[in-house]
Amino acid sequence: MNAHAQPHPKPPLREGQIILKWWVDAMGDRSASSAKALSARLRRANGVEALAELAVHQLAQRLGLKPTPYDTQRLLRMVQVLAWVREHDVRKLAERLGPGGDQPLMSALRFQSLMRAEGDELIVALRRAVTLAKFRCNVAALGEDLLRWNDHTRRNWSFQYFGAALRTPKPIHLTWSRAPHEHIRPIPPADTLPAIQPQPR
Secondary structure, eight states: OOTTOOOOOOOOOOHHHHHHHHHIIIIIOTTSHHHHHHHHHHHHOOHHHHHTOHHHHHHHHHHTOOSSHHHHHHHHHHHHHHTTOOEEOSSOHHHHHSSSSSSOSSOHHHHHHHHHOOHHHHHHHHHHHHHHTTTEEOHHHHHHHHHTOSHHHHHHHHHHHHHHHHTSOOOOOOOOOOOTTOOOOOOOOGGGSOOOOOOOO
């Protein structure tokens, strides 16, 4: 190996990894007073109030977002929803909401309403979804979805929501019973069966 060889540069972090690291640093430890206070302020904040938080601008800078109306809308959507998440989980939000068990955390009708929501109504619906998921989901995946919420995102969420049921099939229990009076006749041994006589042609 060449002693003067330069080390390979690390690949850039994905947007979801950047968002997760920001969330862990800013709000991940809710036992810390600063994280608890920031999450509380962002949960109550309107758009202008959220933009007055330094942590929000730190996230925008890490993601390379610009002070345009489009990027500002994406930034606010992220921080105003992620402030409701209390615990990072490997499962995505739509997977946690879906009918993976006997009872889904979010009904199919409410999920369909979430898929139709736009603007401020979408933020309210997503906050409700996080609450139903017991404030736990994959922060990196949710952050990426909030960053670019569109029809492609909705399609993925639909597969994740209903796919939870497909990946968890309910066991089928087969039972067989007969009437109390029914008697099963045993089959006699082969050497006790009468011989079959050939029929004359």
